Each structure stands twice: as structure tokens, then as C-alpha cells.
Amino acid sequence: MNVTHGLMPLTLMLVVGFGATSVAEQSSETEKPYVIECDEQGACTVDKATYIGWRTYHSNCHVCHAQDAVGSSFAPSLVDRMQDIDHERFIVSVSEGYTGQIGVMPAWKDNPNVNKHFEELYAYLMARSDGVLAPGKPKRTK
């Protein structure tokens, strides 16, 4: 079992697999909000935070940003957008809401189903955006 906190693109992981050392070298482990473990076949599991982030996302955010955060006719791809914004801006935009060229995003600070899980959402979305988490429901690390 290999453990990655890293930036390895998904396709590469699936095609060639990877060693724990090489990935660890590429990434600065401390900065990553998620923990993803993959076996030699490329089957990955995620930590609790990333999992809860997935769930919170797919019950509140997917109606605009679409399944797997890939974006829709209505709201941008967060796979892309997360690369452009830092943690602080993420928290501010999601709690206060955000209006830009594309449209209006509501504020989430008063929604108890979401406001408890901002960090988990961040973990999930960064994992998607960094290309280390495939679309679909992630499996939790046992």
C-alpha cells in the first residue's frame, strides 16, 4: 500500500502506478488537506475529511457545479477554479457567497449542513483539483 499526499496526475497513477517515495518528494506533504492511499492497481481510498467533503459537496454544491465538481452550464468547474484560489479565499467565498462574471453563488455560513464542513469541502475539492482523486464516490480508508 502506497500513501500519497501528492500532485501525481490521476492518469499517471492509473497507468504506471507509483512509489510512495517519488510522490512524497514531489509534494510538500504538510500543505495538502487530504490523505489518499492507493494500491498497486491504482485503487485509492481517502481519509475521513475528504470523504465527508465529497458527501457535503454532492448534497449541496453539485446542483450548480455538477457531479464531481467538473462544472456545468450554470457554475464553473471547481476542479479548475480551486487552482486559482487559496484556502482563505475559499473560506470567504463559500461562507459569504460570491458573485462573479458567471453568476451568483449563495452564502453558506448559515447552513448547518454545510458550515460545519468547510474544511472537509476544501479537502475534497483540492483532491479533485490536484488530479489525485477520480470522479465518483471515494472509498474511505479503513
Next chain:
Amino acid sequence: MYKPLQSLAVLAACAVLPGAVIANDEVKSLTADANNWAIWGGDYAGTRYSELDQINAGNVKDLQVAWTFSTGVLRGHEGGPLVMGDTMYIHTPFPNKVFAINLADQTVKWSYEPKQNPDTIPVMCCDTVNRGLAFADGKVFLQQADTTLVALNADTGELVWSVKNGDPAKGETNTNAPVVINDKIVTGISGGEFGVRGFVVAYNIKDGSQAWKAYSTGPDDEMLIDPEKTTHLGQPVGGDSSLKTWEGDQWKIGGGTTWGWFTYDPETNLVYYGSGNPGTWNPVVRPGDNRWSMTLWARDADTGMAKWVYQMTPHDEWDYDGVNENILVDQEINGEMRKLLVHFDRNGFGYTLDRVTGELLVAEKYDPATNWASHIDMETGRPQVVAEYSTHQNGADVNSEGICPAALGSKDQQPAAYSPKTGLFYVPTNHVCMDYEPFEVEYVAGQPYVGATLSMYPAGKVTGDGSSNMGNFIAWDATKGEIVWSLPERFSVWSGALATAGDVVFYGTLEGHLKAVDSKTGKELYSFKTPSGIIGNVNTYTHDGKQYVAVLSGIGGWAGIGMAAGLEGDTEGLGAVGAYRKLSDYTQLGGVLTVFALPDGA
């Protein structure tokens, strides 16, 4: 044998005494004239059938674009243009502009753009769509997103009256097309994902004062249900028929919203519609049948009293809203002429009922992939739920996999058409399945109240037949409950169909194609790629004696959100990786009206 309702309407309109014109007769006579397209469904019965036949199976291949018009709005454009005489009226998604276009020179006679609070946008679950206008009494009626219902002077666009139908701060919004019946305008409410308690309401067209209001859940008097007289499959519903099927006060946030289409039968004075999903998508926390969510309703148009109800999906576990259109036709079943109501439900079953009594006559799968229920028990009207796909039985925090159809249904709002010439229904459908995992949520007014995660993918992943299409356009025999032909489409078919006396059926695709097919065989006769994906309804009319076909393009809606992003990750077991190219590879946002005609002299 068939007997189109339209011919009855013509007779009725002719019988009216001069001077005694009330709005009801006006709508009847406007729709009886095939040169107009005066109501969303072409007629009160919602057949979306036109007697026009200049454009026909023989010459439709020569169709050309006559003119186009940009609405200047980017979001999903549902609904379709209305045409009365020399004027076309079109509408847009939020901010809900209305344009009156002079057909003689395609200039804008007037336009209307309401000022609506943008806070309305995020409380609209699935794009800021609007399904169109109603016309009567010299007024154009628009049900705005922020729930304001406005009556505009049809000649000038000036506001005649307006009324607030709900409160967006509580998650109440509107997307539906209202309809004018007698001297009233009937409308509903959206917000099923926000714990909104659904209702239907009628306002007087003269001044916007409320005539009646009927909730989908709660005490009998608030639902305008008579426990003795209102029936469910022929039996009186009895006292507290809704309250008994909810735990405690749950009915107050119980959903059953009414964002679909309304149809009307002038002979019986009954208005027909369906109610949507019960509040929270987590079925585990709301035991009971959750009446009267997911229900077909027949109400007296003057009083609002419910004549009959039929709950299709008791205790919903999949988000199979019952709001799809109810098409009213007269057809022969077992050698007997019947007054029918035909409804293609989100849950994958095509229902045929007696529209006078509410008797269930046919209930069969119109997408063979449908697997959540094996069949409908014709005695009780209840679906026989397959345990494997019961998200309640599997429980909270368990992912139920491979459920067909997906939450967006075998068909969503996109209305079907009926041709009395073939006796067939032409149905735009989805062919999509899902995984569904319910979990606990808290209710907060104005916040999403969902409580389930879903993921959707082409039905072929479940059926294992190697197919990758996410839609079909089908012809359906509602007297037998059988598919006559089926045309696979890459994406969900989310556009309303049109059938004509020219033996042609029209529909649009998410990629943006306007297609014409032969009404008997389904053979494709014409296809043209419009500027954006089509989720609007195809309508037809004449101007100066010439037939036109008109449709709004503008990708969006739930189709644009749910499936627009493509399914790169979900191709396992499907073989055809790459077949799921993103919708954005085919089309981009942008509202445009495209009007088609045959070349002059053809």
C-alpha cells in the same frame, strides 16, 4: 379510432353566444385556430399537435432558417414562443425578459424586464429556467422567478397588475408556465429541494385577487379535499388523508411542489397537474406514504376542489417528482371510447387513466431500463418496489447502486406530443441511472434541504447492453402501454416535442439539433444545428398564410447541470470510452430563437 379533443374545442367555441365572451372561450377559440400557438401545449389538452400541414413528411427536408433572434440571456431556455395573429411573445430565463415581436418585420414591439433580487438565483435548484407565458383578456401573463405573477398589456407591455405568489427567502421560486382557465389564472410553486410546502393557486385575471389556493399536504380544508367526495382510484380518500401519512409536523416542510404543466378539460371543467417530491430526499426520516406528494390531481377549475387524486410514488425514495404534463385525449381502449389522461412520470412508468373518474387503466415502463419497481399493482395503484433499489430499506448512509431511472427521471419537464392521426404519443426521454445515498439533514428556511448524494450515468452501465446513449425519442401507444419505435440520442432529450398534421414530429437535442422525423416510422427527415443546445419546446404557427416552426435554443436546465459535464470518470464497464464527450464539446450557452420555413415557392 381516435377523436381529438381539439375538434370538440372548435365546436364549443362556435357555440358561444356573441357578447358572452369570457376568457375561457377566448383561449378556446385562440387555440382552435391552428394559425396561432396560443398556449404552451398548443391546446388546453396539452397535445402539442397542430393541424398545419404545409410542412410535411414530403418537403420537410427543404426546411430553411427564416429568421433568428437573440434573447441576450445565457441560461437554460425552456418553454416556447406563443403566437397570436401578427405577434410572437417569447420569454427568457432569469431575469425573465419578455419580448413581443412583430412578425411582419421581426421588430420588437415591446419588451419587459422585471427587476428581481439576484438572491432568487441561488434558491433555484436546477438553473434559472422559465417555461413560458400565458395569454388571455388582452394580457400576457408571466410567472417570474421571484414568484411575482405579472399581467402585462399585450399591446404595450405595460404592467396591469402583479401579485406575490411566495417568498424566495423561504426557498419559494417559480419556473412554471401559468394557464388561464375561465376568468382565472392558475399557477404553482417550486422549491421541493428547500422544504417548500407545495400548492396550486388561482388568481382572477381581472385584478390578480386570489380566487382559491390548494396545498398538496396538510389538513383537508387547506388541500381543498372533501374526504367523502374526493377519490383515490374510485374510493373516497377519507378524513386527514395527508396528515395520517406524515410523522408529526413534517407535512409543513413536506414538498409536493407544483412546478410542472397544467392542462384543462372544458367539458368537465377539471384542471390537471402533478405534485413533486416530498421534503428531504432522505426517505428514512419521513415514514409513511407522504401524501399527497408525487400525485396526479384533478381539481374543479372554479372552486379548486379536488375531484380525484392518484399517488404514483408513495413514500418517494428516489426524487421521482410527479409534475410531468397530463395529456388529455379520447381514444379507444378494449373497444370502448374513453376520455383519457396520459402521463409519462419521472418514475419511468407511462400511466393512462380515465380523466373523469381517475381510474387507472394502463401503467407500463416507457423506458425498459426502469428497475426500481417491477410493475404497478393495478388494484392498489402501488408500485411493487424492488428491495435492492429501495434507498429506504438499504438505509441511511448506504449507497444504493444502479437504480433506473436516475432522479431526473425517464422524462422530466420536457413535454410530449400526441398525434390524433397516428394515435401515438411522441416522448422525449432520458436514459440515465444513478447511485443514491440518503443521510440526515437539518431543515433551515431558505437553505437546500436535500439529504442525499447522487451520481448519474448512462443506463447502459446498468443494463449491460453496451449502449451509451443517455436519451431516446420514442413513439408510445398509451392504450396498450407499448413503445412503437425508439430513436437513441447521445444526451437526454430535454426539448418539448411537436406533432403536426403534416405527419412530421419535431424535437430538439442537447447538442442543439432541431430534428424532424416521420410520425409513423421515426425516420429522420431533417436536422439543423441551432446556435445552442435545445431544452425549449418546438411550436408552429402561420404568418401571412405561411407555416413556420420556432424553437428557443439555450443549453442549461437540470440537463445542462446534471449531465453537461460529461462522464469521463464513469465509463467503467461501458466499453465505449470517449463516447461521453462533454456536452461542452458540442454546444455553448446562449439564448436564440430560430424560426424555420420552407423556401418561397416550394
